Amino acid sequence: MELGTWIAVIVLGPGALAVFVWFIFDVRKMFRGRWE
Amino acid sequence: MALPGILSAVNANLHGIDWGIIVGYVLAMMGLGAYLSTRIKGFKDYFLAGGMLTTPILICTLVSTYYELDVTFGTSESAYYYGVVAWTWLNRPYYIAIILAAILLAGRLKKMGGLMTLPDLLEKHYGLPTRIVGAAACFIYSLPITALAGMTVMFTLLGWNPSVALALAVGVCVVYTVMGGLWADAISDTVQFVLMCVSMAVAIPIALNWVGGWQFVEHLPVDEATGVRQHLTATGGLRPGIIIAWTIGALTVFVEPAFYQRIFAARDHRSIIRALLVGIVLWASYDWGVTMIGLIARSAAEQGLLDGDLEGKHALVAVCLQTLPLGLKGLFIGGVLAAAMSSVDSYSLLASGNVVYDIARPLWPRPLSDRALVIATRIGIFGVMLVAVAASLAFDRITDAWVFMSGALASVVFVPVMGAIWLKPRRAAGLLSSSLGLLTFIVFHVLVRFNGSYDDEYESWSWTVGGVQLWREYAAIAALPMSCLGFALGQMVGRK
Numbered sequence: 067m068e069l070g071t072w073i074a075v076i077v078l079g080p081g082a083l084a085v086f087v088w089f090i091f092d093v094r095k096m097f098r099g100r101w102e
Numbered sequence: 103m104a105l106p107g108i109l110s111a112v113n114a115n116l117h118g119i120d121w122g123i124i125v126g127y128v129l130a131m132m133g134l135g136a137y138l139s140t141r142i143k144g145f146k147d148y149f150l151a152g153g154m155l156t157t158p159i160l161i162c163t164l165v166s167t168y169y170e171l172d173v174t175f176g177t178s179e180s181a182y183y184y185g186v187v188a189w190t191w192l193n194r195p196y197y198i199a200i201i202l203a204a205i206l207l208a209g210r211l212k213k214m215g216g217l218m219t220l221p222d223l224l225e226k227h228y229g230l231p232t233r234i235v236g237a238a239a240c241f242i243y244s245l246p247i248t249a250l251a252g253m254t255v256m257f258t259l260l261g262w263n264p265s266v267a268l269a270l271a272v273g274v275c276v277v278y279t280v281m282g283g284l285w286a287d288a289i290s291d292t293v294q295f296v297l298m299c300v301s302m303a304v305a306i307p308i309a310l311n312w313v314g315g316w317q318f319v320e321h322l323p324v325d326e327a328t329g330v331r332q333h334l335t336a337t338g339g340l341r342p343g344i345i346i347a348w349t350i351g352a353l354t355v356f357v358e359p360a361f362y363q364r365i366f367a368a369r370d371h372r373s374i375i376r377a378l379l380v381g382i383v384l385w386a387s388y389d390w391g392v393t394m395i396g397l398i399a400r401s402a403a404e405q406g407l408l409d410g411d412l413e414g415k416h417a418l419v420a421v422c423l424q425t426l427p428l429g430l431k432g433l434f435i436g437g438v439l440a441a442a443m444s445s446v447d448s449y450s451l452l453a454s455g456n457v458v459y460d461i462a463r464p465l466w467p468r469p470l471s472d473r474a475l476v477i478a479t480r481i482g483i484f485g486v487m488l489v490a491v492a493a494s495l496a497f498d499r500i501t502d503a504w505v506f507m508s509g510a511l512a513s514v515v516f517v518p519v520m521g522a523i524w525l526k527p528r529r530a531a532g533l534l535s536s537s538l539g540l541l542t543f544i545v546f547h548v549l550v551r552f553n554g555s556y557d558d559e560y561e562s563w564s565w566t567v568g569g570v571q572l573w574r575e576y577a578a579i580a581a582l583p584m585s586c587l588g589f590a591l592g593q594m595v596g597r598k
Binding site: 088096097 | 303306
C-alpha cells in the first residue's frame with residue numbers, strides 16, 4: 067500500500083511533468099511541414 | 103467541523119494567488135482556441151486534428167478526457183464507503199480492457215484507413231441503417247451529462263453559484279472547442295492533464311501527513327461479524343453481482359467513441375499503442391491516489407478530524423481543501439475543474455460530430471462540403487450543450503446517468519463492432535445485433551422500473567423474479583447475449 071502510493075505520487079508528479087516536457091519537444095515534429 | 107463550515111472557511115480564504123491561477127488558466131484556454139481557429143483547413147483538421155497527433159499529446163488527451171468528475175468523485179466515494187475495492191474492482195478491469203484494446207484493436211483500426219468515426223466502421227461492414235443506430239447510441243453516450251452534473255456538485259460544494267459558475271466553465275469550453283476543434287481540445291488537454299496529475303501528486307503526501315501518517319489505517323472501521331477491516335480487502339465485502347456489473351462496464355472501453363476518435367487522429371498505429379500503454383500507468387496512479395484520499399477521509403471521519411456524517415461524494419474535496427496550503431488550493435480546484443472541462447470539450451465535439459457527420463451527412467440529399475461540415479459541427483456543439491443540460495434533468499444522480507449511457511452504448515455497438523473487426527460479417531448481422539441489443543436494454547429498464555422497487559441501501563432499482571434479484575445495473579448484462587443472438591441470426595439468414 068505504501069509502496070503503491072509513493073509510486074503513484076512519482077508517476078503523477080515527475081512522470082506527468084515528463085510527459086508534458088516530451089509534448090513540448092514534440093510540438094515542432096507534430097506540425098513540421100504543415101503549419102510552418 | 104461540518105463540511106459546509108469547512109468549505110465556507112476555505113472559500114473565504116481563497117487567496118488572490120488561487121484566483122490568479124484559475125483565471126490565468128481560463129484565459130489561456132480561450133487564447134489557444136482563437137489561435138488554432140485560424141489554422142483549420144477542413145473537416146479532418148477540425149475533427150481529427152489532421153490525423154497528426156503524436157504519442158505525448160495522445161497520452162495527455164486520452165488520460166484527461168477519460169476522467170470526468172463522476173469518475174473522480176465516484177472512486178473517492180467508493181473508497182470512503184468500501185475501501186481499496188474502488189481500485190481493485192471498480193477501476194482495475196478498465197486497465198485490462200485498455201491493454202487488450204491497445205494490443206488487439208488500436209493497430210488494426212488504424213491500419214484500416216479511411217475511417218473517421220466508429221459509425222464509419224459500422225457502415226463499412228453493415229450499411230447505413232446500422233450506422234445510424236450506432237451513431238445514435240454514440241450520441242447518447244457522448245452527451246456530457248455526467249461532467250456537467252459533476253461540475254454542478256463541485257461548484258455547490260465550493261459555495262459558488264452553480265448556475266453562473268457552470269455557465270462560465272461551459273462557455274469557456276464551448277468557445278475554444280468551437281473555434282479550434284480537436285486541436286484546441288487536445289492541446290488544452292495537455293495543460294489540464296498536468297494540472298489534474300500534479301495537484302493529486304501534491305495532495306496525497308499532504309493529506310497523509312495531516313491524517314497522522316500510515317497509522318491512519320488503524321482507524322478504519324472493523325467489521326463486527328468477521329473482525330476484518332473490509333476497507334483493506336480486495337472486494338470490500340461487496341456482493342458479487344455488483345463486482346460483475348463493474349467488470350462488465352469495462353467493455354465500454356472497446357467501443358469508447360473518444361478512444362476511436364483519438365485512434366483515427368493518431369499519426370500512426372505505434373503512437374496510439376504507446377499512448378494507451380503509458381496512459382494505463384497514469385490512470386492507475388490517479389485512481390490509486392483518489393482511492394487513498396477516500397480512505398484518508400474515512401479514517402479522518404472516524405478520528406473526528408472530519409464530520410462523522412460526511413457524505414462519501416464530498417470526501418475528496420473535503421480532505422484536499424482542508425489540508426492544502428495557500429496557492430495549492432487554487433491548483434487543486436484548477437485540477438478538478440480541468441478534469442471536468444477536458445471531458446466536456448471532448449465529448450461535446452464528439453456528440454456534435456455524431457449528429458452532423460455520422461447521421462445528417464449521409465442522409466442529406468446532396469454531398470456536403472468540408473466547410474459546411476465544419477460550420478455545422480461548430481453550431482452543433484451549442485446544440486449538444488443545450489440537450490445535455492435538458493437530459494441531465496431526467497436523472498436524479500450522476501451514477502444513474504452513467505449506468506444508462508454506458509449500458510446503451512455497450513448494448514448497441516459492442517457486438518457489431520467486435521464482429522466487424524474480427525469476423526467477416528454479413529450486413530444483416532449488424533442491424534439485427536444492434537437492434538436486439540437496444541430493444542433488450544430498453545425493455546429491461548422499463549420492466550425493472552415499473553415492476554421493481556427502490557432499494558434505499560444501494561440507491562438503485564431492483565426487480566425480484568423467481569427468487570433472482572435483477573438490478574437495473576444488469577441491463578447491459580441481459581442485452582449483450584441478445585445482441586450476440588441477433589448477430590448469429592443475421593449471419594445465418596443474411597445475404598453475403
